[in-house]
Amino acid sequence: MTDQRHIAIAGASGLVGHSILLNALDDPSIGEVHVLCRHPVKVSHPKLLEHQVDFQLIPPLPAINEVYLAIGTTMHQAGSRAAFRAVDLAINLAVAQAAIAAGAQRIGLVSAMAANPKSPFFYNRVKGELEAALTDLSPQGLVIARPSMLLGDREALGQLVRLSETLTKYVSQAIKPLIPQNYRPIEAPKVAQALLNHVPTADRTIILRSGEMQTA
Template identity: 85%
Template sequence: MAGKRHIAIAGASGLVGNAILRNALEDPSIEEVHVLCRQPLTVSHPKLLEHQVDFQLIPPLPEINEVYLAVGTTMHQAGSRAAFRAVDLTINLAVAQAARAAGAQRIGLVSAMAANPKSPFFYNRVKGELEAALTDLSPDGLVIARPSMLLGDREALGQPIRASETLTRYASRVVWPLIPQHYRPIQAQKVARALLHHVPTTDQTIILRSGEMQTA
């Protein structure tokens, strides 16, 4: 498989994950795109291979080079801290472990701007714990995207529109020059492009903040 990019994506139904999927399908350097999902996708493509899985028991994966982790929820949608951790940490880590077993040497992660395993805030702490757990897997390269407020068409993906994102989108048009670079809202498309650009060539752990992804 030398020289050929075979990638896996988890979370392709989400805002960033879907952008990663669509960009990957258009990327001529990527030969196969394996998507792990619970429900059938609405996308078809000659190099797309869909794997409907139970994330509690992921079967052995085909040989891959890279894995992109974009599974996530909100505290409101999860309903409890345990349920939130089971999605954002447990599922992403299980996919990463399965991908490493299938030969993946590089990992791309959609994390959160304030991720920190020692954070007093549960959401940020879980995100930080996942980053630490992925580091412990010792991949050749780990690219962690820490976006600020994400922008994109959630309605087109069948997701509820978040009032906070709508308010931020309109407010930022007025005060954009005053917002520090790393705190400005960012399009999910830019996060996806930044990950797909950095993951295949990175031989260390790097963190991409919003300001660094705005030009992707």
């Protein structure tokens, strides 16, 4: 492997994952960007290498330094608790395990603001369980981003626009000074950049709360 970093991204079709992809392609310190996807990401670049995979059976990955995990769904899209857990926990964990087997020493994760493995709320509990499972893999560095509600152009990515995000965006703009920084909606590119800023040199577990990422 050269002095340039080689990274892998899972979830590059989502709001944060797509921003990670675009920023990584522009980063001269990164030599290769491996994207694990079910469908083409519709981006062309000399550094981009797409791997269309079945996430239920991930093949051996090329040598990489870092992996960024941005795969996620909603309870509505998943349809059941089991299906949600299979995506948000099992797939992300499987990608991380494959990345470590390929030499990755650092992991960047898009989690949730209230992630907690002991949470009474299923969504937050699954997010917390994933954080704990990744910690158990003992990477050299693990950077966990816990954003509040994400803002971004889902329509441009071919995703359904979420009414809750649209409403929150306009309401929060009106009362922004009254909302604690960690609870303000955050633009997806800021979360992506915060991960890209911290993962390359992480030597421990770092948790990035939403307020910290607002200035990324």
